[in-house]
Amino acid sequence: MKIWKLFSILSIALILLFQAGCSDSSSSSSGEKDGVVTLKFWDMHTDAEKAFFEDLVKEYNAANEGKVKIEYTAFNQSDYSNTKLPVAFANDEGPDVFMVSPGDFTKYAESNILADLNSYFPEGAKEDFLPASIEAVTYDDKVLALPYELELLGLYYNKKMLADAGVEVPKTWDELKSAAEKLTTSDVAGLVLPTDKAAYLNFIWYPFLWQQGGNVLNEDGTKSTFNSPEVAKALDYWGSFFQDGQAPSKLQYGPWDAGNLGTGSAAMSIVGTWLVPVLEKDYADTEFGLAPIPVPEGGKPATDAGGWKMAVNANSEHVDEAAKFIMWCFAEDKSRPLKWATEVKFAYSPRISVVEEGQAIYDKGLRKVFTEEIYDSAIPEPRFGPEIVDAVGEAMQQVMFGDVSGEDAAEEAHKKIEEALNK
Numbered sequence: 001m002k003i004w005k006l007f008s009i010l011s012i013a014l015i016l017l018f019q020a021g022c023s024d025s026s027s028s029s030s031g032e033k034d035g036v037v038t039l040k041f042w043d044m045h046t047d048a049e050k051a052f053f054e055d056l057v058k059e060y061n062a063a064n065e066g067k068v069k070i071e072y073t074a075f076n077q078s079d080y081s082n083t084k085l086p087v088a089f090a091n092d093e094g095p096d097v098f099m100v101s102p103g104d105f106t107k108y109a110e111s112n113i114l115a116d117l118n119s120y121f122p123e124g125a126k127e128d129f130l131p132a133s134i135e136a137v138t139y140d141d142k143v144l145a146l147p148y149e150l151e152l153l154g155l156y157y158n159k160k161m162l163a164d165a166g167v168e169v170p171k172t173w174d175e176l177k178s179a180a181e182k183l184t185t186s187d188v189a190g191l192v193l194p195t196d197k198a199a200y201l202n203f204i205w206y207p208f209l210w211q212q213g214g215n216v217l218n219e220d221g222t223k224s225t226f227n228s229p230e231v232a233k234a235l236d237y238w239g240s241f242f243q244d245g246q247a248p249s250k251l252q253y254g255p256w257d258a259g260n261l262g263t264g265s266a267a268m269s270i271v272g273t274w275l276v277p278v279l280e281k282d283y284a285d286t287e288f289g290l291a292p293i294p295v296p297e298g299g300k301p302a303t304d305a306g307g308w309k310m311a312v313n314a315n316s317e318h319v320d321e322a323a324k325f326i327m328w329c330f331a332e333d334k335s336r337p338l339k340w341a342t343e344v345k346f347a348y349s350p351r352i353s354v355v356e357e358g359q360a361i362y363d364k365g366l367r368k369v370f371t372e373e374i375y376d377s378a379i380p381e382p383r384f385g386p387e388i389v390d391a392v393g394e395a396m397q398q399v400m401f402g403d404v405s406g407e408d409a410a411e412e413a414h415k416k417i418e419e420a421l422n423k
Contacts, residue, residue: 103199114144133350145309235406239399387420
């Protein structure tokens with residue numbers, strides 16, 4: 001097993017980059033009636049993952065009847081991240097409990113939306129978490145969210161489609177490009193990649209940059225390195241799939257959804273660990289394969305280690321009750337995080353004791369590829385401020401749809417990033 005190597009990789013690889021914000025933000029829509037505290041919990045999960053949280057809420061409400069009531073609402077992921085959550089906070093109507101992605105963490109931290117959870121960890125619980133996972137949610141010495149999963153990226157593919165087209169599993173950039181071209185038909189996308197400008201777009205692209213030794217910022221996070229040849233090359237390569245028609249500009253399913261591969265509308269897709277149990281359950285009649293993300297000539301393997309976090313609205317009238325709820329979910333009993341990471345979906349838990357408990361599952365089916373071939377190449381998803389995230393996303397949109405070269409897009413984004421850092 002190579003699981004433990006990631007602990008040290010994540011611990012030394014994480015780059016913390018922030019500028020403290022000073023704006024006040026939303027008050028929560030929670031309330032209290034007849035002595036019962038009502039908390040709004042917003043989420044973006046679907047299917048089995050949504051059902052898991054629905055069951056958690058029912059269990060917690062039953063155990064706390066007459067004291068606390070959680071009201072759970074799940075939204076479409078794109079709507080949740082791009083409109084529902086930011087608009088709610090802007091209108092002082094944000095939920096008490098919500099999910100935050102690494103790509104949006106800094107934005108909400110700088111806006112003083114995230115409550116400090118330091119004092120709410122049960123005794124000894126924080127020490128059970130991978131140190132890098134706690135670092136990833138620490139801002140100004142405050143733990144502002146609760147990590148509960150580590151999700152890695154890989155290249156999924158339809159085995160029959162590749163065999164019928166005479167295509168070998170791609171290992172290099174050139175092979176991936178050639179495979180996508182051969183597999184693209186009027187009915188099938190050769191490769192599914194995210195299309196919309198959002199944190200998820202950047203999340204999928206970062207490995208292509210890291211494989212060449214490139215990065216968005218320098219090591220101490222004080223200067224932009226986005227005008228480098230490595231950035232331009234990664235942008236040009238990514239954009240070529242859209243410019244050449246091998247990655248569709250419009251998707252029937254979200255780019256993170258198993259439906260792209262499961263329905264046969266795509267031959268390959270770069271997606272995360274969460275896809276494994278969905279393919280096994282919903283598309284068991286189709287044989288899928290998994291491989292590390294292909295690398296450029298002279299490059300080295302790299303994948304992104306992301307994962308959503310649970311957070312509490314700092315302006316909630318009931319921070320205590322909200323914080324106790326999320327700790328109950330993932331920082332207390334091992335059974336809940338273990339079920340989440342090994343049954344409901346596939347992810348690596350940030351809790352050491354949970355990883356130990358679930359070791360057997362990590363060698364099952366496609367999980368074995370993640371554990372043995374991808375795990376060691378994981379780099380934590382960066383936590384950049386919103387202006388930097390936006391600049392990177394805009395550069396990608398330009399090479400995808402704007403007929404702009406990687407060099408020109410990188411230079412424009414570099415200037416925006418420098419301006420953001422110098423504020």
